[in-house]
Amino acid sequence: MKLVHLALAVLSTVAVSGCKPSASGSGKKKIVFVTNAVDPFWNNAAAGVRDAGPKFGVDSETIMPTEGVADQKRIIEDLLTKGVDGISVSPIDPANQNDILNAAAGRTKLITNDSDAPTSNRLLYIGMDNYKAGRMTGELVREALPQGGSVMIFIGRMEQDNSKDRRQGTIDGILGRSEDSTRFDPPEIVIEEAGFRIVGTLTDNFDRGKAKYNVEDTLSKYPDIAGMVGLFGYNPPMILEVLAQANKLGQVKVIGFDENEATLAGIQEGTVHGTVVQNPYMYGYKSVEVLSELIKGNNSVIPANKMIDIPARQIRKENVDTFWAELKKTLGTDK
């Protein structure tokens, strides 16, 4: 398999270095937004990046890594080789990516979005507090299950800070614990508190098939499961898929995260209790805005706590229609 990986790496390097910035030579500053994976969530951010480019007179582009942390590193390295004026990145594994992040910070203006790398030399972080957003998700679980019960958590990966914080926030929110974002409950330990039983956290590494099998196996293992929480955008739709096939829609309470269409439709139909949404469009838009100022030398855009907060929101049945209409408008899919 080593050979396969090597060949893949070579080919994709060729592919990336082959795509030149469209307006190179035009004298415009070049800003690149690097995501942590390919997902519809990031399309919203890419829309913000696209819209902000002309507005701030810069050349803006979004690149989505497909093969995890090594791929993201390679993309950043190639960007540094090519020469860009600013990078906004959503680090996959911040604790272990300081080398590449600091290399980038040394050669260009670097900020983080969506998931922070506080120990690196990034100038600032644009995003939300994932721990708080997790707590908001936990609140939705409590609303949906006032009597408590068994709950399973589904998430794509647990390595990155944003998912760690989001998951911990969710757990603390469900159990009504005090706020402490440094707490960590290992996924292999069942937590029984305050009438709830959090039976585990299952990861799928972005494999949708695996995400579905995780939900199926949970139904097998815990036939009496009361609630399922899907913390990555595609998790809630997979939960709905399995519940529909098992005729358990409505019986098992579903709480989501992000604004996948199936999740929003589920809220409208009542099969999903609610979801917590970020504002990825603003991650993209704000990244370009802030970077274009930083490139000009205007460092006053850096706040004292080095964080520009784009708060999350809870979406329930009563506000889902307005939210969805707004979302379609920003994405330009309302026509």
Place this chain on the structure above:
Amino acid sequence: MQLKKTLGITLLLLAVCLLTASLSENFLSSYNLENLLRRTALFGIISIGVAFVIVTGGIDLSVGSVICLAGCGLPWLLTTQGWSLPSALMAVALVSAGIGLLHGLLITKLGIQPFVVTLCGLMMYRGIARGFTGDQTVGFGDGFKGLRSLATGRIELPFIDGFALPAPCVFLLVIALLAAFFLNRTIYGRYLLALGRSEEAARYSGINTGRMTVLAYVLCSCLAGFGGVLFVLDVNIAQPSDCGNFYELYAISAAVLGGCSLRGGVGTIYGVLIGAALMQTLRNMIVLTTRHQHMEFAIIGAVLLAGVVADELIKRRHLRRKAVRSLREESTPA
């Protein structure tokens, strides 16, 4: 000899099932068994395809990417391009068969190594799928319920309450029977095995080895394409960047576990099915009986390695005994 080759793996599957059943009362619930059978069927179908290539002594690394191309292509054609169902299915079938034909011809006419040809395929087909979908998730949404029942449907069985046969099992059964019949009972199947054992010998005995090799790759890609269609019908959405990623390894492992030698010439369809079932049962076991999901691949790898090592030791002991016996017979004065 063939039975002996698959006996070890069958016993290993039984042992894993017994162990899981004793650790989790829910393992034998009809809901879990149905899920397990459906997954085994999906992975079994692509594994049979790979087995055809492996018995000829070749390898197909592009299976996962063909799954991706077919799995993303079908919903893309149907929902965003508005093709009719028959033409979309036809297109997916033709493309899958065409890929196999291309592989086969490059390998036989130009003499390029299968590893290289299909490695390039692995990169190309996923890349193409990512290209035409614009790297976007494609899916059926709420539509195509009838079509989706090909993968999600359940067939009620007489006399068994609460348990229904997942629809993909029917496909697997038909494909497996046809494949086994083809491999063991037709002259072409024997040609395939002969070609895997020694291509030169097969060619000198008048077998058109080129044509047989092409056939193996076409069958493999067709089954991968069909598998891809079933996978996306089952999951409802496909993300081109990860749909079917690494599934070629599941397929190759299942085939090899089932007794297919990577050197070619040896393999049974029954063994491949057991191999596919073992892979899925192990994954299911880890979720049902442990909380250490992150250890999944470590556990699967260890069990498989143990199985292969045990198999090898049994074979060696068997050979040694045979040798001792023949020595004794020689030394006994007549």
